[in-house]
Amino acid sequence: MKRISLLLIGLLLISSYSCKQAKKEAEEASEAIEKSVEMVQEEVMEESIAFKMEPKSDSEVSGEVSFTEKDGMVSMSATFSGLTPGEHAIHIHEKADCSAADATSSGGHWNPTAEPHGKWGDEGGFHKGDIGNFTADAEGNAAVSFETDQWCIGCEDPNKNIVGKAVIVHKGKDDFTSQPSGAAGARVSCTGIIQ
Structure with missing residues (x-):
């Protein structure tokens, strides 16, 4: 009887240890899966918005x-298309409002x-909206790319x-010194950045 009791106690201890070990391994696996899911979510966190630019100032x-x-x-x-060949300024302006014929409703930079x-x-x-200049080809077409963590x-x-700002293309180029806007001329295209 004593031997059977010891055997049962031994089996209970082994069983208890195995359950604790299995539980620990399951928790570790669960944590690893959660971390993997978080990493995948971070990797695919991407947001995009796109808008059409409208002609302004009789352009x-x-x-x-x-x-x-x-x-x-x-x-x-x-x-862009419909530009005069040469350099043009592009900025982000303070208001997502392109309602004025000359786009002055978008405010300043x-x-x-x-x-x-x-x-x-x-x-x-x-300015956070001072993107810079780009060049239109002989047909008046241009492409611009810009990247920032700002x-x-x-x-x-x-x-x-x-969000809540506007993108403005100007008739001329930005001289980067004239205050407050770089003397870039008329606003020839506008879009509001509204999410």
Whole structure:
């Protein structure tokens, strides 16, 4: 009888140890799966918005602009037609309002940090909307791409959130020094960034 009791106690101990070990292994596997799912979710977290550009100031400039946010970076891609050949400025303006015939309803450059106008990345300062210049070919077509971690799409940071702003293409090029807008001339195309 004593031997049977010892045998039962031994079996219970082994069984208890096996259950604890199995439970621990199951918890570790569950944590590993959760971490993998989180990593996959982070990798595929991507948001995109796209809009048509409208002609303004009696121009024929049209196009499309899209923004994609992934891994903390926002990339802008735009194509235009109907431009005069040569350099043109492109900026983000403070209001998603293209209702005025000359697009002045979009306000000034988006400048949430109250910096002077300048070339993107200059030590002397620049607006968050100071994208820069691009060149239209002899047929008036152009493509623009830009990427930064200084923007976001719909985040809570008013110094980074581009939603509620407008993209403006100007008739001329930005000189990067004239205040407050770079003397780029008329606003020839506009779109509001509304999510």
